[in-house]
Amino acid sequence: MEQLIIPAIIAITIAFFSVYGLTPFVIRVLEKRNITVVDVNKKEKTMVARPGGLSIIVGIESSLIILYIFFPISEILAVLLTTFFAFIVGLIDDKKTMGGWFKPVALAFCAAPIILLGAYDSNLAFPLFGTVQIPLLYMALVVFMIPIMGNTINSIDVLNGVASGFITIASFALSICLFILQNYEVGIISLCLAFSSLAFYKYHKFPSKVFPGDSGAITFGAAYGGIAIIGGVEVIAAIAILPAIINSFLFLSSVKKIVEHREIKNPTSHTDDWKLQTTSENHAPITLVRLLIAKKPLSEKQIGYEIFKLAIFSGILAIITAFMMGVTI
Protein backbone atom coordinates (compact mmCIF):
# COMPACT_ATOMS: atom_id res chain seq x y z
CA MET A 1 0.00 0.00 0.00
CA GLU A 2 2.75 2.49 1.05
CA GLN A 3 4.71 1.93 -2.18
CA LEU A 4 1.64 3.08 -4.15
CA ILE A 5 1.39 6.53 -2.56
CA ILE A 6 4.24 8.33 -4.42
CA PRO A 7 3.35 6.96 -7.90
CA ALA A 8 -0.32 7.74 -7.18
CA ILE A 9 0.44 11.38 -6.25
CA ILE A 10 2.65 11.83 -9.34
CA ALA A 11 0.06 10.26 -11.70
CA ILE A 12 -2.85 12.23 -10.23
CA THR A 13 -0.89 15.50 -10.38
CA ILE A 14 -0.03 14.88 -14.03
CA ALA A 15 -3.65 13.90 -14.82
CA PHE A 16 -5.00 17.14 -13.31
CA PHE A 17 -2.41 19.69 -14.38
CA SER A 18 -1.90 18.42 -17.93
CA VAL A 19 -5.64 18.87 -18.64
CA TYR A 20 -5.76 22.12 -16.65
CA GLY A 21 -2.78 23.57 -18.52
CA LEU A 22 -3.45 22.18 -22.00
CA THR A 23 -7.18 22.98 -22.31
CA PRO A 24 -6.76 26.80 -22.65
CA PHE A 25 -4.21 26.14 -25.43
CA VAL A 26 -6.63 23.74 -27.18
CA ILE A 27 -9.41 26.36 -26.86
CA ARG A 28 -7.21 29.05 -28.42
CA VAL A 29 -6.19 26.80 -31.32
CA LEU A 30 -9.80 25.73 -31.99
CA GLU A 31 -11.05 29.34 -31.85
CA LYS A 32 -8.23 30.53 -34.11
CA ARG A 33 -9.16 27.89 -36.68
CA ASN A 34 -12.86 28.66 -36.25
CA ILE A 35 -13.60 25.13 -35.05
CA THR A 36 -16.51 26.20 -32.88
CA VAL A 37 -20.22 25.42 -32.50
CA VAL A 38 -23.19 27.47 -31.36
CA ASP A 39 -24.19 26.99 -27.72
CA VAL A 40 -27.91 26.55 -28.39
CA ASN A 41 -28.94 27.17 -24.79
CA LYS A 42 -27.62 30.74 -24.63
CA LYS A 43 -29.85 33.73 -25.41
CA GLU A 44 -27.08 35.61 -27.22
CA LYS A 45 -25.38 33.72 -30.03
CA THR A 46 -22.33 32.20 -28.33
CA MET A 47 -19.68 30.21 -30.16
CA VAL A 48 -17.88 27.56 -28.12
CA ALA A 49 -14.70 25.65 -29.06
CA ARG A 50 -15.33 21.97 -29.83
CA PRO A 51 -13.94 19.30 -29.46
CA GLY A 52 -11.76 19.53 -26.37
CA GLY A 53 -11.13 15.79 -26.31
CA LEU A 54 -7.43 16.26 -27.08
CA SER A 55 -6.60 17.71 -23.66
CA ILE A 56 -8.66 14.97 -21.96
CA ILE A 57 -6.84 12.14 -23.74
CA VAL A 58 -3.43 13.72 -23.05
CA GLY A 59 -4.28 13.97 -19.33
CA ILE A 60 -5.54 10.40 -19.03
CA GLU A 61 -2.85 8.79 -21.20
CA SER A 62 0.11 10.65 -19.68
CA SER A 63 -0.97 9.74 -16.15
CA LEU A 64 -1.49 6.09 -17.16
CA ILE A 65 1.95 5.99 -18.84
CA ILE A 66 3.51 7.22 -15.59
CA LEU A 67 1.60 4.57 -13.64
CA TYR A 68 2.67 1.91 -16.16
CA ILE A 69 6.33 2.88 -15.67
CA PHE A 70 5.94 2.30 -11.93
CA PHE A 71 3.71 -0.79 -12.24
CA PRO A 72 4.09 -2.53 -15.62
CA ILE A 73 0.88 -4.54 -15.34
CA SER A 74 -1.30 -5.50 -18.31
CA GLU A 75 -4.40 -3.92 -16.74
CA ILE A 76 -2.97 -0.40 -17.03
CA LEU A 77 -1.82 -1.03 -20.61
CA ALA A 78 -5.28 -2.37 -21.51
CA VAL A 79 -7.07 0.77 -20.25
CA LEU A 80 -4.43 2.99 -21.86
CA LEU A 81 -4.91 1.41 -25.31
CA THR A 82 -8.69 1.01 -25.10
CA THR A 83 -9.11 4.66 -24.11
CA PHE A 84 -6.82 5.82 -26.90
CA PHE A 85 -8.68 3.79 -29.57
CA ALA A 86 -12.00 5.11 -28.25
CA PHE A 87 -10.66 8.67 -28.52
CA ILE A 88 -9.79 8.02 -32.19
CA VAL A 89 -13.36 6.75 -32.81
CA GLY A 90 -14.75 9.87 -31.13
CA LEU A 91 -12.42 12.12 -33.12
CA ILE A 92 -13.58 10.54 -36.40
CA ASP A 93 -17.17 11.17 -35.30
CA ASP A 94 -16.31 14.79 -34.43
CA LYS A 95 -14.76 15.40 -37.85
CA LYS A 96 -17.37 13.57 -39.88
CA THR A 97 -20.84 12.77 -38.56
CA MET A 98 -21.19 9.00 -38.87
CA GLY A 99 -24.36 6.89 -38.79
CA GLY A 100 -25.99 5.77 -35.53
CA TRP A 101 -24.37 2.30 -35.72
CA PHE A 102 -20.80 3.52 -36.41
CA LYS A 103 -19.88 4.36 -32.83
CA PRO A 104 -21.23 1.20 -31.11
CA VAL A 105 -19.55 -1.10 -33.66
CA ALA A 106 -16.24 0.79 -33.74
CA LEU A 107 -16.15 1.06 -29.93
CA ALA A 108 -16.77 -2.68 -29.60
CA PHE A 109 -13.42 -3.21 -31.37
CA CYS A 110 -11.77 -0.83 -28.89
CA ALA A 111 -12.24 -3.50 -26.20
CA ALA A 112 -9.73 -5.71 -28.07
CA PRO A 113 -6.71 -4.73 -25.88
CA ILE A 114 -8.58 -5.82 -22.73
CA ILE A 115 -9.37 -9.21 -24.28
CA LEU A 116 -6.00 -9.74 -25.99
CA LEU A 117 -4.03 -8.78 -22.87
CA GLY A 118 -6.31 -10.95 -20.72
CA ALA A 119 -6.86 -8.02 -18.36
CA TYR A 120 -10.16 -9.28 -17.01
CA ASP A 121 -11.58 -11.87 -14.67
CA SER A 122 -14.57 -13.77 -16.03
CA ASN A 123 -16.20 -13.94 -12.58
CA LEU A 124 -19.00 -11.41 -12.32
CA ALA A 125 -19.30 -10.15 -8.73
CA PHE A 126 -22.68 -9.22 -7.22
CA PRO A 127 -23.41 -7.74 -3.79
CA LEU A 128 -24.69 -10.09 -1.06
CA PHE A 129 -24.78 -13.18 -3.30
CA GLY A 130 -21.12 -13.63 -4.36
CA THR A 131 -19.78 -14.29 -7.84
CA VAL A 132 -20.99 -16.17 -10.88
CA GLN A 133 -18.68 -17.67 -13.49
CA ILE A 134 -20.00 -17.03 -16.99
CA PRO A 135 -17.00 -17.04 -19.40
CA LEU A 136 -18.95 -16.69 -22.67
CA LEU A 137 -21.40 -14.13 -21.30
CA TYR A 138 -18.54 -12.21 -19.72
CA MET A 139 -16.67 -12.02 -23.02
CA ALA A 140 -19.80 -10.46 -24.54
CA LEU A 141 -19.97 -8.09 -21.56
CA VAL A 142 -16.39 -6.91 -22.19
CA VAL A 143 -17.17 -6.26 -25.86
CA PHE A 144 -20.40 -4.39 -25.07
CA MET A 145 -19.14 -2.49 -22.02
CA ILE A 146 -17.00 0.06 -23.93
CA PRO A 147 -19.69 1.05 -26.50
CA ILE A 148 -22.35 1.19 -23.78
CA MET A 149 -20.26 3.34 -21.42
CA GLY A 150 -18.97 5.55 -24.25
CA ASN A 151 -22.42 6.22 -25.66
CA THR A 152 -24.02 6.55 -22.21
CA ILE A 153 -21.64 9.35 -21.20
CA ASN A 154 -21.89 10.89 -24.68
CA SER A 155 -25.70 10.93 -24.40
CA ILE A 156 -25.68 13.09 -21.25
CA ASP A 157 -23.30 15.60 -22.83
CA VAL A 158 -26.21 17.93 -23.60
CA LEU A 159 -25.70 20.88 -21.24
CA ASN A 160 -22.74 22.95 -20.06
CA GLY A 161 -20.54 20.98 -17.68
CA VAL A 162 -22.79 17.96 -17.31
CA ALA A 163 -20.63 15.23 -18.93
CA SER A 164 -17.36 16.23 -17.21
CA GLY A 165 -19.04 16.99 -13.85
CA PHE A 166 -20.97 13.73 -13.97
CA ILE A 167 -17.94 11.55 -14.79
CA THR A 168 -15.95 13.36 -12.07
CA ILE A 169 -18.54 12.41 -9.45
CA ALA A 170 -18.92 8.85 -10.80
CA SER A 171 -15.18 8.15 -11.01
CA PHE A 172 -14.51 9.56 -7.51
CA ALA A 173 -17.27 7.23 -6.24
CA LEU A 174 -15.75 4.32 -8.21
CA SER A 175 -12.31 5.10 -6.75
CA ILE A 176 -13.72 4.97 -3.20
CA CYS A 177 -15.41 1.64 -4.05
CA LEU A 178 -12.14 0.20 -5.40
CA PHE A 179 -10.28 1.30 -2.25
CA ILE A 180 -13.01 -0.30 -0.11
CA LEU A 181 -12.48 -3.51 -2.09
CA GLN A 182 -8.70 -3.12 -1.57
CA ASN A 183 -8.07 -2.95 -5.32
CA TYR A 184 -5.60 -0.09 -4.90
CA GLU A 185 -3.86 -0.05 -8.31
CA VAL A 186 -7.14 0.19 -10.22
CA GLY A 187 -8.42 2.68 -7.64
CA ILE A 188 -5.49 4.96 -8.56
CA ILE A 189 -6.30 4.58 -12.29
CA SER A 190 -9.86 5.64 -11.48
CA LEU A 191 -8.52 8.65 -9.54
CA CYS A 192 -6.50 9.69 -12.63
CA LEU A 193 -9.76 9.71 -14.62
CA ALA A 194 -11.51 11.63 -11.82
CA PHE A 195 -8.82 14.35 -11.69
CA SER A 196 -8.61 14.64 -15.49
CA SER A 197 -12.36 15.19 -15.72
CA LEU A 198 -12.28 17.58 -12.75
CA ALA A 199 -9.66 19.71 -14.51
CA PHE A 200 -11.71 19.71 -17.71
CA TYR A 201 -14.84 20.66 -15.75
CA LYS A 202 -13.12 23.96 -14.88
CA TYR A 203 -13.50 25.01 -18.56
CA HIS A 204 -16.63 23.00 -19.38
CA LYS A 205 -18.82 24.21 -16.49
CA PHE A 206 -21.53 26.82 -17.09
CA PRO A 207 -20.87 29.01 -19.10
CA SER A 208 -18.72 26.63 -21.16
CA LYS A 209 -15.51 27.79 -22.80
CA VAL A 210 -15.10 24.40 -24.49
CA PHE A 211 -17.22 21.34 -25.26
CA PRO A 212 -15.63 17.87 -24.99
CA GLY A 213 -17.25 16.71 -28.23
CA ASP A 214 -17.66 13.04 -29.06
CA SER A 215 -13.91 12.52 -28.69
CA GLY A 216 -13.96 13.84 -25.11
CA ALA A 217 -17.21 12.24 -23.93
CA ILE A 218 -16.40 8.85 -25.47
CA THR A 219 -12.89 8.98 -23.98
CA PHE A 220 -14.42 9.54 -20.54
CA GLY A 221 -16.90 6.66 -21.04
CA ALA A 222 -14.37 4.21 -22.49
CA ALA A 223 -11.84 4.89 -19.71
CA TYR A 224 -14.58 4.42 -17.11
CA GLY A 225 -15.77 1.17 -18.76
CA GLY A 226 -12.21 -0.15 -19.03
CA ILE A 227 -11.56 0.58 -15.34
CA ALA A 228 -14.81 -1.22 -14.43
CA ILE A 229 -13.70 -4.35 -16.33
CA ILE A 230 -10.08 -4.55 -15.14
CA GLY A 231 -11.17 -3.76 -11.58
CA GLY A 232 -13.90 -6.44 -11.63
CA VAL A 233 -16.42 -3.82 -10.48
CA GLU A 234 -18.79 -3.83 -13.44
CA VAL A 235 -21.96 -3.85 -11.32
CA ILE A 236 -20.72 -1.10 -8.99
CA ALA A 237 -19.59 1.03 -11.96
CA ALA A 238 -23.02 0.67 -13.55
CA ILE A 239 -24.71 1.73 -10.29
CA ALA A 240 -22.51 4.83 -10.04
CA ILE A 241 -23.72 6.06 -13.44
CA LEU A 242 -27.39 5.07 -13.07
CA PRO A 243 -28.70 8.57 -14.00
CA ALA A 244 -26.85 8.35 -17.33
CA ILE A 245 -28.09 4.78 -17.85
CA ILE A 246 -31.63 6.00 -17.12
CA ASN A 247 -31.14 8.72 -19.73
CA SER A 248 -30.10 6.15 -22.37
CA PHE A 249 -32.89 3.79 -21.28
CA LEU A 250 -35.56 6.52 -21.51
CA PHE A 251 -34.20 7.60 -24.88
CA LEU A 252 -34.07 4.10 -26.36
CA SER A 253 -37.47 3.12 -24.96
CA SER A 254 -39.07 6.20 -26.56
CA VAL A 255 -37.13 6.26 -29.87
CA LYS A 256 -36.97 2.42 -30.11
CA LYS A 257 -33.85 2.38 -32.32
CA ILE A 258 -30.18 3.35 -32.23
CA VAL A 259 -29.74 6.72 -33.92
CA GLU A 260 -27.13 9.45 -33.93
CA HIS A 261 -28.22 12.04 -31.32
CA ARG A 262 -27.94 14.85 -33.89
CA GLU A 263 -30.70 13.17 -35.95
CA ILE A 264 -33.42 13.37 -33.30
CA LYS A 265 -35.87 16.13 -32.42
CA ASN A 266 -34.86 18.34 -29.48
CA PRO A 267 -36.96 17.28 -26.45
CA THR A 268 -36.71 20.79 -24.97
CA SER A 269 -37.53 24.35 -25.95
CA HIS A 270 -36.91 27.75 -24.32
CA THR A 271 -39.19 29.98 -22.30
CA ASP A 272 -39.12 33.79 -22.70
CA ASP A 273 -36.58 34.05 -19.85
CA TRP A 274 -34.51 31.37 -21.63
CA LYS A 275 -35.17 28.56 -19.20
CA LEU A 276 -35.57 25.08 -20.63
CA GLN A 277 -39.05 23.62 -20.81
CA THR A 278 -40.34 20.33 -22.15
CA THR A 279 -41.35 20.51 -25.80
CA SER A 280 -44.93 20.04 -26.99
CA GLU A 281 -43.55 17.96 -29.88
CA ASN A 282 -45.09 14.47 -29.53
CA HIS A 283 -42.32 12.61 -31.36
CA ALA A 284 -39.46 14.11 -29.36
CA PRO A 285 -37.70 11.50 -27.20
CA ILE A 286 -38.05 11.27 -23.43
CA THR A 287 -34.71 12.03 -21.75
CA LEU A 288 -33.47 12.66 -18.21
CA VAL A 289 -33.45 16.42 -18.86
CA ARG A 290 -37.04 16.27 -20.12
CA LEU A 291 -38.06 14.41 -16.93
CA LEU A 292 -36.32 17.02 -14.77
CA ILE A 293 -38.16 19.92 -16.44
CA ALA A 294 -41.51 18.12 -16.76
CA LYS A 295 -42.88 19.86 -13.65
CA LYS A 296 -41.49 23.34 -14.25
CA PRO A 297 -38.93 25.05 -16.53
CA LEU A 298 -35.40 25.24 -15.13
CA SER A 299 -32.28 27.15 -16.18
CA GLU A 300 -29.38 25.26 -17.75
CA LYS A 301 -27.34 25.71 -14.57
CA GLN A 302 -30.18 24.42 -12.35
CA ILE A 303 -30.62 21.30 -14.52
CA GLY A 304 -26.87 20.65 -14.31
CA TYR A 305 -27.01 20.79 -10.51
CA GLU A 306 -30.08 18.50 -10.44
CA ILE A 307 -28.15 15.94 -12.52
CA PHE A 308 -25.16 16.24 -10.16
CA LYS A 309 -27.45 15.58 -7.17
CA LEU A 310 -28.66 12.41 -8.91
CA ALA A 311 -25.01 11.45 -9.64
CA ILE A 312 -24.07 11.93 -5.97
CA PHE A 313 -27.05 9.80 -4.93
CA SER A 314 -25.96 7.03 -7.35
CA GLY A 315 -22.38 7.35 -6.12
CA ILE A 316 -23.58 6.79 -2.53
CA LEU A 317 -25.54 3.72 -3.67
CA ALA A 318 -22.37 2.44 -5.42
CA ILE A 319 -20.34 2.89 -2.21
CA ILE A 320 -23.03 1.06 -0.19
CA THR A 321 -22.88 -1.70 -2.83
CA ALA A 322 -19.08 -1.92 -2.43
CA PHE A 323 -19.55 -2.48 1.31
CA MET A 324 -22.21 -5.11 0.51
CA MET A 325 -19.69 -6.97 -1.69
CA GLY A 326 -17.93 -8.12 1.45
CA VAL A 327 -21.13 -9.60 2.89
CA THR A 328 -22.54 -12.89 1.64
CA ILE A 329 -26.00 -14.10 2.69
Add this chain to the structure above:
Amino acid sequence: MSIPIFSFIFAMWILIIIGGGLMVIFIGPLSFSGDGQLDPLINSGIKVSIAMVLIFIWVIALLKIKNWIFRKITNQ
Protein backbone atom coordinates in the same frame (compact mmCIF):
# COMPACT_ATOMS: atom_id res chain seq x y z
CA MET B 1 -35.54 17.83 -5.74
CA SER B 2 -37.10 15.41 -8.14
CA ILE B 3 -38.21 12.65 -5.77
CA PRO B 4 -39.70 10.37 -8.50
CA ILE B 5 -36.35 10.24 -10.33
CA PHE B 6 -34.49 9.43 -7.11
CA SER B 7 -37.11 6.67 -6.59
CA PHE B 8 -36.44 5.40 -10.12
CA ILE B 9 -32.69 5.20 -9.42
CA PHE B 10 -33.35 3.44 -6.13
CA ALA B 11 -35.72 0.97 -7.87
CA MET B 12 -33.04 0.25 -10.49
CA TRP B 13 -30.51 -0.39 -7.73
CA ILE B 14 -32.84 -2.87 -6.00
CA LEU B 15 -33.55 -4.59 -9.34
CA ILE B 16 -29.79 -4.89 -10.00
CA ILE B 17 -29.22 -6.52 -6.59
CA ILE B 18 -32.18 -8.91 -7.03
CA GLY B 19 -31.11 -9.70 -10.61
CA GLY B 20 -27.58 -10.41 -9.41
CA GLY B 21 -28.94 -12.72 -6.72
CA LEU B 22 -30.97 -14.64 -9.30
CA MET B 23 -27.86 -14.94 -11.51
CA VAL B 24 -25.71 -16.31 -8.67
CA ILE B 25 -28.34 -18.60 -7.14
CA PHE B 26 -29.96 -20.04 -10.26
CA ILE B 27 -27.69 -19.53 -13.26
CA GLY B 28 -24.26 -19.97 -11.63
CA PRO B 29 -24.67 -23.57 -10.42
CA LEU B 30 -26.36 -24.77 -13.66
CA SER B 31 -24.40 -27.53 -15.36
CA PHE B 32 -25.36 -29.64 -18.33
CA SER B 33 -23.30 -32.58 -19.42
CA GLY B 34 -23.65 -34.69 -22.49
CA ASP B 35 -21.30 -34.45 -25.40
CA GLY B 36 -17.83 -34.14 -23.74
CA GLN B 37 -15.99 -31.36 -25.62
CA LEU B 38 -19.11 -29.31 -26.28
CA ASP B 39 -20.15 -29.19 -22.61
CA PRO B 40 -18.58 -25.78 -21.76
CA LEU B 41 -20.12 -24.27 -24.89
CA ILE B 42 -23.57 -25.75 -24.16
CA ASN B 43 -23.37 -24.63 -20.52
CA SER B 44 -22.41 -21.09 -21.47
CA GLY B 45 -25.05 -20.98 -24.23
CA ILE B 46 -27.84 -22.03 -21.86
CA LYS B 47 -26.63 -19.59 -19.18
CA VAL B 48 -26.54 -16.78 -21.73
CA SER B 49 -30.10 -17.63 -22.86
CA ILE B 50 -31.42 -17.59 -19.29
CA ALA B 51 -29.53 -14.35 -18.58
CA MET B 52 -31.13 -12.79 -21.66
CA VAL B 53 -34.60 -13.78 -20.41
CA LEU B 54 -33.76 -12.25 -17.01
CA ILE B 55 -32.54 -9.02 -18.67
CA PHE B 56 -35.75 -8.92 -20.73
CA ILE B 57 -37.85 -9.25 -17.55
CA TRP B 58 -35.64 -6.56 -15.91
CA VAL B 59 -36.25 -4.17 -18.80
CA ILE B 60 -40.03 -4.83 -18.74
CA ALA B 61 -40.07 -4.12 -14.98
CA LEU B 62 -38.14 -0.90 -15.55
CA LEU B 63 -40.52 0.18 -18.32
CA LYS B 64 -43.48 -0.31 -15.96
CA ILE B 65 -41.73 1.73 -13.23
CA LYS B 66 -40.76 4.41 -15.76
CA ASN B 67 -44.35 4.76 -16.99
CA TRP B 68 -45.62 4.96 -13.41
CA ILE B 69 -43.07 7.65 -12.51
CA PHE B 70 -43.70 9.63 -15.70
CA ARG B 71 -47.46 9.58 -15.00
CA LYS B 72 -46.77 10.70 -11.43
CA ILE B 73 -44.62 13.63 -12.60
CA THR B 74 -47.12 14.78 -15.23
CA ASN B 75 -50.01 14.53 -12.73
CA GLN B 76 -48.19 16.72 -10.18
